[in-house]
Amino acid sequence: MKKIILCIITLSTLLALEEAAYLKIEPSVRIASMGETGVAIASGVQDVFLNPASLSRVKHMSLSANYMNWYTGIGYGLFGIAFRKADKEKISQNSFAFSVIGVNVEGMEKRNEDGELLGMFGSSSYVFTFSYSRILFKGIAGGFNVKYLYDNIAGDVAYGYAIDMGFIYWIQNMIGFGFSVRNLGPGLSGGSKDVLSRTDFALPMEVRAGGSYLYNTGIGNLAFNADLILSLTGNPGAIGVSFEYDIMKNLYLRAGLKKALADKILKDGAYTTVSENTFSFGIGFGLRYGNMSIDYAFYSRNDFIKPHRLGVSINF
Numbered sequence: 600m601k602k603i604i605l606c607i608i609t610l611s612t613l614l615a616l617e618e619a620a621y622l623k624i625e626p627s628v629r630i631a632s633m634g635e636t637g638v639a640i641a642s643g644v645q646d647v648f649l650n651p652a653s654l655s656r657v658k659h660m661s662l663s664a665n666y667m668n669w670y671t672g673i674g675y676g677l678f679g680i681a682f683r684k685a686d687k688e689k690i691s692q693n694s695f696a697f698s699v700i701g702v703n704v705e706g707m708e709k710r711n712e713d714g715e716l717l718g719m720f721g722s723s724s725y726v727f728t729f730s731y732s733r734i735l736f737k738g739i740a741g742g743f744n745v746k747y748l749y750d751n752i753a754g755d756v757a758y759g760y761a762i763d764m765g766f767i768y769w770i771q772n773m774i775g776f777g778f779s780v781r782n783l784g785p786g787l788s789g790g791s792k793d794v795l796s797r798t799d800f801a802l803p804m805e806v807r808a809g810g811s812y813l814y815n816t817g818i819g820n821l822a823f824n825a826d827l828i829l830s831l832t833g834n835p836g837a838i839g840v841s842f843e844y845d846i847m848k849n850l851y852l853r854a855g856l857k858k859a860l861a862d863k864i865l866k867d868g869a870y871t872t873v874s875e876n877t878f879s880f881g882i883g884f885g886l887r888y889g890n891m892s893i894d895y896a897f898y899s900r901n902d903f904i905k906p907h908r909l910g911v912s913i914n915f
Contacts, residue, residue: 619748621669621702621724622761622782623803625649626677628665628910632883632896634855636826636839639767639777639811644681644696645910647730649807650765650779651742654694654732657681658914665894665910674703677910681730694742696730720753738769750787759787761802775811777826780804804831809839819846824855835861841881851885853896883908890914 625635627645637646641653644663659682666676679698702724727749732742744763750756765779782802809826826839841855859877883896892912899906 619724619750619759619787619802621675621700621726622748624669624675626665626700628883628894628896628908629851629853629885631898631908632853632855632881632885632894633824633841633843634839634857634879634881636809636841636855636857637777637811637824637843638765638779638807638809638826639775640822640824640843641765641767641777643912644679644698644730645677645912647679647681647696647698647728647732647742647744648763648781650767650777651730651744651763652732652740652765652767652777652779654681654683654696654730654742655692655734655740655767657683657694657696659683660915661912662915663910663912665908667908669702672705674701676701679728692734694730694732696728698728698730700726700728722750722752724751725749739766740768741766746782746784748784748787757787757789759802760784773813775813776809777811778806778808780806801832803834805829806831816844819844819848826857828857835859835877849887851887851894853884854882856880 625631626648630637630646630649638650641650642656643653644661646653661681664678669675677700679696681696683692683694705721727747728744730744732740734740742765746761748759761782761784763781767777769775782804784802786802806829807826811822811824814821822843824841829836837857837859839855839857844852857879862877879900881896881898885892885894890913894910896908897906898908
């Protein structure tokens, strides 16, 4: 039997599928508009992927969804629900969230070794996540995510799991510190090597620490944020800075950038140029009316094609 060759639209798309690159995309429109920076100011169900402790800021119940075109023909979307349960003394609160990220690809060609077209196929990847956060002490919250990863490329299935952990500490609601560890796990398993091997790539594991300073301008709070990101898989680390200015709790203005600490990494005894996400920039806004929030981000990275993102949240 002739080996089937899956001809992906672009080489970058192929690598994205192999390396579970959907874990490298920041799901939160709010955080994307700040250049993927803000581990100390994370808040809500979308932000749990940056720092799971952000769930501690959910007041009652929250629904959130967003969507974008990642590359041409590749759709990326998120839907999540979060709720909080206070104890009788209302000292500590337990917050829970369930969310799913979906990545769907259509219109790829299936060919044999001779280049004959055998048909068309698609692929789908999903991240199913359970999140938990608790206020541990006054001003201190901790949380974790448990993620189930599912890849289906032309009927060839691979799966895996990953864990995130995070903490947030605020001093008098003015100075905040955040810490998170993301995508800890053994990687994907399964998948036929005759179709596409997905077992030779580590998940994009990272450690992130940052701070935030809140300044009251009289009409709103202006937050300055800074993050340090260290990769656990050999990629260069990065630094990021951002700000968020809320005007009377109705209009939020945001911007930020993230820059890799190096453009080359040492691999197999030689330096290799890094081609992905060495620089990212975001700008955007949020609108809040009653219980509904709408967030927009213009989000650009050197390995990213579609910059526009839109998200909607409803709080109960």
